[in-house]
Amino acid sequence: MPTLVINRTNEYANRWRAIDIYVDGQKIGxxxxxxTKQFEIPVGTHTVxxxxxxxxxxxxxxxxxxxxxxxxxxxxxxxxxxxxxxxTIISTVLCIISGKFIFIVLxxxxxxxxxxxxxxxxxxxxxxxxxxxTAAA
Numbered sequence: 001m002p003t004l005v006i007n008r009t010n011e012y013a014n015r016w017r018a019i020d021i022y023v024d025g026q027k028i029g030x031x032x033x034x035x036t037k038q039f040e041i042p043v044g045t046h047t048v049x050x051x052x053x054x055x056x057x058x059x060x061x062x063x064x065x066x067x068x069x070x071x072x073x074x075x076x077x078x079x080x081x082x083x084x085x086x087x088t089i090i091s092t093v094l095c096i097i098s099g100k101f102i103f104i105v106l107x108x109x110x111x112x113x114x115x116x117x118x119x120x121x122x123x124x125x126x127x128x129x130x131x132x133x134t135a136a137a
Contacts, residue, residue: 001040002064004048005071007131010034013076019126020051038069048075048128055118055125066118071131084110 005110006021008031011083014077018030023040023046031037031050062070084106117125 001068002043002066004028004039004041004062004064005131006039006050007036007071008033009043009073009074009075010135011076014052017052022049022051023047023131034105044123046110048072050128052126057126057128058124071106072128073131075127076125084113119134 004021004023013115015033018032020030021037023039023041025047028039029037042063043064045061045063048062049058057074060072062072064070086127088107088110091103095101097134098130111125
């Protein structure tokens with residue numbers, strides 16, 4: 001039977017929560033932080049996505065034949081956020097030291113980005129993609 005393998009990266013965002021995996025709209029299980037899980041699914045073409053609360057990932061189409069394994073990597077879409085967080089800390093320090101409020105722009109950008117990811121960008125909150133290391137093998 002074909003196998004779907006999900007490699008979830010070890011990240012700070014959503015660290016304590018399992019992310020649910022869906023195949024063709026049906027929940028097949030969850031994956032914890034840093035965990036790799038295998039799911040047996042039927043032969044054929046399927047659509048895979050990951051969900052947490054009202055947020056989800058992109059839909060990934062897969063086509064599996066007998067005894068084939070498809071490996072997908074799951075991560076949060078917060079990669080840019082860690083850089084914005086550092087920029088926010090630096091700009092806050094500069095704002096306090098200089099007394100000029102022009103440096104408040106970076107924290108505002110970070111806030112707008114967070115609001116976007118949790119509202120209009122909720123379908124790209126998680127990133128699900130084919131694992132290129134195993135795809136080349």
